[in-house]
Amino acid sequence: MRGRPAAAIMLSDEERAFLESQVRRQEVARSLSDRCRMILLCAEGLPSKEVARRLGHNEHTVGKWRRRFSEHRVAGLTDEYRSGRPRTVSDAQVAEVVRRTLETAPRDAPHWSIRSMASETELSHTTVRRIWTAFGLRPHRSETFKLSTDPLFVDKMQDIVGLYMSPPNRAIVSCVDEKSQIQALDREQPVLPMAPGVAERRTHTYVRNGTTSLFAALDVATGAVIGKCYKRHRATEFLDFLKRIDREMPEGPDVHIVMDSEADQKTAWGAVFPPNATHKTPRIKAWLARRPHWHVHFTPTSASWINQVERWFAELTRKQLQRGVHRSVTELEADIVAFIETHNEEPKPYRWVKSADEILASVKRFCQRTQQTLCGEL
Incomplete structure (x- = not known):
């Protein structure tokens, strides 16, 4: 008995040019390059079994990408979305890490480190690092500032x-x-x-x-x-x-x-x-x-x-x-x-490079952020 006939592959000039360019590129992923080679050989009329033999792949793999290309054309050669492993860290745990980082400090230090926070929250240090990176938190950094108290600051600065x-x-x-x-x-x-x-x-x-x-x-x-x-x-x-x-x-x-x-x-x-x-x-x-x-x-x-x-x-x-x-x-x-x-x-x-108005606007934004931070703490 003969199996289901393989889908015939007919390429347009644009599709052939794209597939050949992906095969020649050195930066392209190996998986995408192999799929493009499969489609080019299939477009020459070769059966899936012969294409698999030439490229060293399984016949079913060649048949899968032949069908995907016939249905979705070039877009079908990319991997479909994968949901991945289910989350093991809840939103509540993320919020707790952020809250502790902003509002508390460990008993033996003025600020949290990744491993001290991981030990406190019973999360891995890589998880804490990802949370801090996502929210732009860097407890190890500290900057200094000093605002002028001169009542004539604006006049002197503009002058x-x-x-x-x-x-x-x-x-x-x-x-x-x-x-x-x-x-x-x-x-x-x-x-x-x-x-x-x-x-x-x-x-x-x-x-x-x-x-x-x-x-x-x-x-x-x-x-x-x-x-x-x-x-x-x-x-x-x-x-x-x-x-x-x-x-x-x-x-x-x-x-x-x-x-x-x-x-x-x-x-x-x-x-x-x-x-x-x-x-x-x-x-x-x-x-x-x-x-x-x-x-x-x-x-x-x-x-x-x-x-x-x-x-x-x-x-x-x-x-x-x-x-x-x-x-x-x-x-x-x-x-x-x-x-x-x-x-x-x-x-x-x-x-x-900065005009007086730009400097005053920058000082105003800093004061507003500082005021919002202080009000949030109160």
Whole structure:
């Protein structure tokens, strides 16, 4: 007796081109590539038994994909949806993991880890990981923030951002600040240099060889930096640095200086500077008053990020100070001066991209999220 006749396969030009392209592709799944080969051989008029012999498959497998293709064409070559294994974790268990992660903490730690949560809820650590990933929970991460309490925050921020994005004609905008208490650190043992397959190694203990303070002024338009190191950080040194800036500035254009008022800065011992510290002493006020072409713009309290010279300080720390070894303050100051000179050979200005309205909108969204979080906890 003869069995059920095999379905005849007739291919259109588009179907043949698609099947042949899937056979040639290296990235395609092996299962789909084999199915395409089966259909191409069936389209040549070969019986399923011969196709199975050539490709090393079972005859019933070839017959299955022949029927699927004749019924659904190219779409029939993909696997059908499979329900998979039934769920072993209920919605209530997922909700409990999320609730504990957000509202509680283990007895021996400030936050949950994957395995401590798995032990507490009697779930596998892979299940806890999937739940945390699905809900965007990362208890091990912590970020810091500080909102400015300056009552004139909006006015000061709009003033300074306006200088960055639309500077006055024929005027120089310079960001001035100091990086105090820069330590000259040496390692207790020699640094072992890098070798193939071996990273540079240094001791975690160090020797302090003194400190220095760097006053710097960044030209917003060109990116050039004027800097000078001082042994002390007082109004006297700051006034001397302002005089240096004045000497190096060209005559004629107005000078707009962006700096902080130091009302919110603290010393190494935690004592708050008095209101007239360093940047606002009578001598400095008098010196600025004698120069009407100088215009001072104070940054808001707790908003040093708006001063672009802080970005240059971060670059100095990362490239020069973080891994530097200095046996004396003289060596430290020499390296800082060399870094400034190298920077000024090819200075590049920092590009300020956010407008004042965009910054205020971002601060507003943060405050709203914080308020919602606090209200949810209450």
